[in-house]
Amino acid sequence: MKVGVLGATGNVGQRFVQLLEDHPWFEIDALTASETSAGKTYADAAAWALPNEMPDAVREVTVRETSADEVSDEVEIVFSALPSSAAKEVEPEFARDGYIVASNAGWARLEDDMPLVVPEINPDHLGLLEVQRDERGWDGGIIKNPNCSAITMTPTLAALHPLGLNEVTVATLQAVSGAGYMGVTSMEILDNVVPYIGSEEWKMENEPRKILGEFDGARVDEADVSISASCNRVPTVDGHLENLWCRFDEDVGEDDAKEAMRGFTTLDLPTAPDQTIVVREENDRPQPRLDRNTGGGMSVVAGRIRDDGDARLKYSCLSHNTVRGAAGASVLNAELVAERYL
Known part of the structure; x- marks a missing residue:
């Protein structure tokens, strides 16, 4: 399943890239960041700050602007490492266009139709995706992990x-x-x-x-x-x-x-x-x-x-806090969605 990472150059974005290396279900197809990084290779755009080297598979990937228009229709899930100020504008755009957004951003976690999920605790809350789609008219949806x-x-x-x-x-x-x-x-x-x-x-x-x-x-x-x-x-x-x-x-x-x-x-x-x-x-x-x-x-x-x-x-x-508490939590949520809904 092809996936993308939104805000891929930041600290949590890099964790997503690291955790998705050799993932048995997901393959990175798109990396997005700000306009200043768009057009550069990921190796040039991301000041890698994590233990172990940047995965070879993404070093020469061209970073795109963070817009649904810039991501292939073949991508089914996007992981959002965006700050809340940007995420509340961008994530609904992706959800409207049919993408599942596995979001680490804090905005809207407590809205009534927003699934806030820890898969070991409340996997049934994914049912809110259907409520969300009906109420907002989205073809995709947004699922949140906690703070x-x-x-x-x-x-x-x-x-x-x-x-x-x-x-x-x-x-x-x-x-x-x-x-x-x-x-x-x-x-x-x-x-x-x-x-x-x-x-x-x-x-x-x-x-x-x-x-x-x-x-x-x-x-x-x-x-x-x-x-x-x-x-x-x-x-x-x-x-x-x-x-x-x-x-x-x-x-x-x-x-x-x-x-x-x-x-x-x-x-x-x-x-x-x-x-x-x-x-x-x-x-x-x-x-x-x-x-x-x-x-x-x-x-x-x-x-x-x-x-x-x-x-x-x-x-x-x-x-x-950046694995279970951030990127890893979103990846686990996406695995749950892929297993039960896609």
Whole structure:
């Protein structure tokens, strides 16, 4: 299946290119970027910033302007690494023209007809694609993955939700790559922690409730879980670490929580990890440098699961924010769409 990457030269765009190298289902046919990059080879347009070399297959590919008119009709899925300001203009254009847009951009995630999907949690929410097409008159559609910090904790919350989860407090320690390659200067972050990330807390407090909600065939009824978040930027390169305090309807044992996480849903899709949630028993894990690449960067790693008394548990979890939290999440969503709808 031929695919394209929109915004291919940026940090998340490069992750898409890296993850799609030798993909068993998808073949890159189009790479798009801004007007300043259009017409150049990808090797000249993209300042490659990831470990391992740029894939040879894309080095001489000519970058196109980000427009549906510039992408072949043979392409079925496009992956959007565009910033929200551009994505809200461009993504509907592609959806109208019949493309499936697997989007990492934040705009419209909570709109009623927008599927916000983590395939291991709510694959049935893909049914919103039909609602979206009917309401907007599109031949294609847009599917969203969550914010990079929200997606780190949400699989663990989904595992605990059947145990009577009703309240969550979370404090994040988020890597600088989440702000993009030029997003945080060294003078801001070295020897420092920044206790604010614009709009991040709102996303963490709202997106998981939609993901955990019930789809009735027309809309999603959000889960009745209260979430309070405090987000911090820390001087790690990749890997968002989060500390959570959870309250339940009644006491939940540490072993029950671990069993729920270890037994959480896994999928037979190319980008899905063998284990969605990996539970560590060490007192000092998870750690970004040691654990962010677990499951090829697609697993969530949980640890320090402790009884906090009064029907509460506390624990830490971590994921690779540009793989599971961004490009990898969109690729997994596209695999789910390809398996079930195309």
